[in-house]
Amino acid sequence: MKIAVSVPDELFERADELAGRLGVSRSQVYARALEEYLASHDDENDPVTAKLNELAAQFEPALTPAAARQLVDSGQWEW
Structure with missing residues (x-):
């Protein structure tokens, strides 16, 4: 599913750099981050x-x- 979100420029740049280091797309970085965030808030x-x-x-x-x-x-x- 495609979504549009707004993030601060610095956060975007850090995510972009991480995607490059990991050799994955920015979408994968955001999806993984969201998955980890949701898991950490799971009762x-x-x-x-x-x-x-x-x-x-x-x-x-x-x-x-x-x-x-x-x-x-x-x-x-x-x-």
Whole structure:
């Protein structure tokens, strides 16, 4: 999919240089960067959420990770 985004000139130049060093297109640099950014903000990769999920599985096997997160967010489950 093609998209148009605006980035500061310095960031564009750094991405362009990186693409040249890696021998890939700028599109590949931006796609990889976006993938890494999204992965770093995925609750599955969050160590706190992972620990809460582990604890929830020990105490309430029927409690899903999403349900456990709702309990914490609502203040109904303190840890």
